[in-house]
Amino acid sequence: MHKLLLIAALFAVPAAAPLAQTVAPAAAQKAAVTAPQVASHYAQLVHAGYSDSLQSAQAMQKAINRLLAQPSAESLAAARKAWLHARDFYGQTEAFRFYDGPIDSDEGPEGRINAWPMDESYVDYVEGNDTAGIINDRQQPITAEALSELNEKDGEENIATGWHAIEFLLWGQDLSATGPGARPYTDFVNGKKPNADRRREYLKVVTDLLVSDLRDVQAAWAPNVKDNYRAEFVAGGNESIRKIFVGLGSLSRGELAGERLEVALASQDQEDEHSCFSDNTHNDAIANAKGIENVWLGQYKRLDGKLLSGPGLRDLVAASNPALAQETTLHIRASVAAAQQIPAPFDQAIQGERSAPARAKIQTVIDRLIQQSKDLAASAQAVGIERLNIVQPE
Structure with a gap:
């Protein structure tokens, strides 16, 4: 994630052009939705989203543990499939960010x-450096505490934990123009690749840490707790x-449109692709866009x-x-x-001339x-919110 600048932005939005009346007259007769009702239902959506993200990540954790216990082409493929499934549910939760909540406050994970x-x-x-990295430095401890300390140490790209560290360990570098990375399962087999034992240990530690962090965020939104964030x-x-509104606006403009799509489109560099090892970037964009829609509508299709x-923001604005x-x-x-139409693989879709389809x-x-x-x-203005702290692309 590129670091983003959080700035106070007063949106000067022109009045919306008149539209044909599309709301049934009966809707106007219903009791108006209130801000407390929307806030309460939003909290329910957030808890449901993080609960599903946690549950799907725990399923991934089980698949990874099976891989580590018995590495094979089949167990590696199953772990990758579980990562992709869990990733979709986490991606929808990113609409709950950008306002110093439990996920991304100064102490957030x-x-x-x-x-x-x-x-x-x-x-x-x-490629070209067989001894690179923490895994191949046998003097470096592999613990949750050590890897947390090393994450983003001395540079934003020094990523040691999280979804993308797990992704890299499951897929390896993406060196193909037509598909994702192709790390062999033998990387986790003693005697087949140097430091296979540490590679297994690393993958287990970062997976367990991800599950633990998701559990903490879920707990912050748990119902019927007197002193939690919810x-x-x-x-x-x-x-x-x-x-x-800050969360939706920031994900819409600063993060998804800006950092995740505009930057990669301009640079045409695979290194600016979000989930570059698995070639899952197009699905990341869909999940983020769906997450915004979920909150706006007040609706969410759960894991089950x-x-x-x-009541969602739409009802309040209406x-x-x-x-x-x-x-x-x-x-x-x-x-x-539109997000559902992004071609895959994304790293090839960003290539070519500006006019390329x-x-x-x-x-x-x-x-x-x-x-x-x-x-x-404009919708925020319509409900009396004049000033928003919106994350803008750098």
């Missing part, structure tokens, strides 16, 4: 969980609504397939400006649909995310 881009040679061997948030009134639904609420909904849905599809996602960030700012 976000940097340990999802920091990127990663210098692979900081952790393990790379209790404070639910009682926060309009300030909590402001935080929700059930739909959690309740009470003041139905046309704006409808327009924002349409633009957010268009962003999700694959690049044009990525640019469409960027444009729609920028538009929805403006809609979100």
Whole structure:
């Protein structure tokens, strides 16, 4: 994750153009949704999202433990599949960031969980250097405490923990133009690759640490706890609504449109790709876009397939400006649909001339995310929030 600048940004948003009335007259007769109702349901969504992320990460942990106990092509493939599945649920939770909540406050674990881009040679061997990295330094302890301390030490790309460290250990460097990394399972077999024992130990420690961090974040949003973050948030009134808008606006513009798509599109460098080892970047973008839509609508399809639904920002905005609420909904849905059209693998889609069809599809996602960030700012104004601290791309 590139470091982003958190700045106070007053959005001067022009009045929305008049739209055809798309809200049924009966909707106006319903009792208006209140800020406390939206904040309370949002907290329920957050807890559900982190619970599913934790549960899917625990399933990944079990698959990785099976790989470590008995390395084989089959157990490695199963661990990779579990990573991809768990990654989708975590990606949707990124809409809960950017306002100094439990995930990314000064003491929060976000940097340990999802920091990127990663210098692979900081952790393990790379092409041209068989002895690179922490794994191949037998003097370096491999513990949760040691790796946490080493994460981002002396450089933002010195990533030692989290999703992308696990991803690298499962896939290895992506040296293919047509597919992901191809680390062999023998890297985890004693006698087949130097320091296989430390590679196994490292993968277990960082996986256990990820699960532990997700459990802590989930607990901060647990219901019926008097002194956790959720209790404070639910009682926060309009300030909590402001935080929700900050999270959605920051992910829309600064992080997803900016750091994750614009930067890579401009540099055409695989090192700027989010999940570069697994070639999962296109799915990361879809999950992030869906996470924004979940919060806006107040709806979330859970790991077990059930739909959690309740009052969202859309309903709160609709009470003041139905046309704006409808327009924002349409633009957010268009962003999700555009993200679903990003070609894979992403590292090849960013290549070529500006007018190349694959690049044009990525640019469409960027444009729609920028538009929805403006809609979100206008929506915040519609419910009386004039000033937002929005993360902007550097």
